[in-house]
């Protein structure tokens with residue numbers, strides 16, 4: 001039960017800032033269960049973000065492009081450093097790694113179909129590559145994770161790029177978990193686990209430790225693939241400067257940096273909210289690290305963690321990213337946190353199912369339960385039917401297309417014929433925090449905090 | 452010598468040798484490949500997918516035979532970290548010692564090590580078989596999911612920590628077991644398994660001297676109290 005304050009109660013109903021209802025609820029829950037909370041999606045707290053930046057469109061001092069007539073390229077090439085076959089994409093907007101297990105095979109198929117329609121890439125996740133995603137995705141990035149669940153040489157050879165995952169923005173330093181209710185027989189078989197176990201994934205790779213070993217591991221994967229495929233290295237954003245430099249030294253073609261707003265299918269809340277740094281700060285440090293080593297244009301940078309809109313993509317590119325990866329936005333485009341799902345062309349209410357999970361559309365973070373009301377993050381044979389792969393693919397194609405159009409709209413307004421020409425000078429910050437983290441001047445001033 | 456091809460790593464770059472083993476060898480009629488002067492090189496004979504005999508002369512660096520399928524590889528020396536990592540099938544025989552993470556996450560095949568294996572032998576094992584003639588270092592079989600490990604010597608600390616369904620047989624002493632690992636009585640099928648694996652690896656011991664270590668499965672579910680309220 002909640003008490004709405006009317007303002008007339010005076011001090012008798014004054015809420016504590018330190019022990020507000022959220023904190024009280026947390027303490028009571030901990031006392032009742034003796035367990036930390038596990039949930040899905042990413043950080044909910046407010047942190048400095050791309051929302052705190054705005055573009056300086058062209059006017060007299062710069063020349064804009066004609067929005068509807070003049071070309072603005074979005075072509076993106078990743079993996080030019082060592083790979084014989086770099087990944088060529090029609091857009092810098094890619095789909096982030098999400099596991100089969102967390103997502104159903106039908107969702108994986110939707111992702112592949114939409115990505116292929118847009119000329120971009122999808123990424124596997126913990127638990128291996130499914131035939132659905134391989135056959136539906138023109139360009140598929142195959143993750144090599146600490147658990148190595150389902151990892152095998154046939155799929156390595158089928159992949160278009162390999163991503164060595166060291167960490168994830170939602171939980172840098174943590175392994176994975178997939179609660180038993182999602183470990184159905186197919187998921188279990190792919191992971192070589194008994195069905196129904198609460199599956200733990202290791203936080204460290206089994207066959208290498210530290211950056212010197214990583215050099216050798218990367219070279220092994222190159223040897224296995226005859227130096228053909230780009231090797232990405234993904235880190236969760238913490239000590240970004242050092243991690244990016246070490247990954248470059250280790251020979252990575254592409255660095256993926258995932259900020260703290262990045263999502264997860266199941267992780268401790270304390271981890272999601274309290275470990276890792278915001279994407280904005282991480283991006284600035286990653287770009288600086290690449291510049292310090294004079295690797296701009298040789299090593300490509302993908303940023304992820306809370307990228308939602310075309311504006312976010314444009315800002316990320318202007319700050320120096322070569323591409324972005326989207327996870328949660330993709331799930332939301334498929335219907336995550338929507339009040340209904342589509343069956344036979346009709347919208348069917350899912351409100352009652354949200355209620356059974358103790359939540360409501362707009363607030364759901366219950367991916368870990370496997371009871372996703374809209375059939376996105378589930379392995380339940382009934383629930384997964386709620387997402388028709390064709391409908392999902394269409395919605396996701398629309399979403400990604402919108403982002404791409406917004407991106408080129410901004411780029412044209414800033415006078416760029418190529419979205420990769422967006423630059424830091426096109427941006428100013430609206431808050432002192434964002435200015436300091438992004439190293440971008442506060443709007444209306446030349447002031448960059450700290451310089 | 453018909454059907455035999457020889458490479459000298461002091462002369463031919465490794466990249467060329469691996470490429471040959473991935474592509475050209477299949478249709479060549481070659482059945483045996485000798486690789487000379489390994490000299491500590493990493494990633495020798497990785498990613499193979501042909502039923503071929505490969506003999507490596509000298510000591511190898513990291514990841515010898517990594518991700519192997521079908522090939523039968525023999526090393527006349529020691530092997531560095533991650534020998535046979537993620538192997539799917541075939542076999543790897545190391546005549547000397549093996550470094551850390553031997554057979555890490557191997558899904559299948561046989562890894563036979565004549566000497567000792569260092570830390571984390573069989574970590575994340577996913578169905579492969581590992582037979583070690585000597586002893587294994589600490590934290591071996593960490594999170595091993597499936598497959599069998601036979602240790603003819605002793606095991607270090609934390610053996611079988613967080614085990615899933617893999618089974619370990621140890622002939623000598625175990626300094627300590629890891630969380631959730633426990634000794635279990637040997638059954639007829641265990642003696643048979645040990646016999647079969649010793650024979651495959653070419654070691655002579657009495658299966659009755661081995662103890663079985665497997666998972667107590669108390670970590671299979673997060674916390675039995677998880678859904679209880681107090």
Ligand code: SF4
Nearest residue numbers: 336337364366367372
């Ligand atoms: S609606 Fe489904 S995908 Fe979205 S947060 Fe809830 S359980 Fe997760």
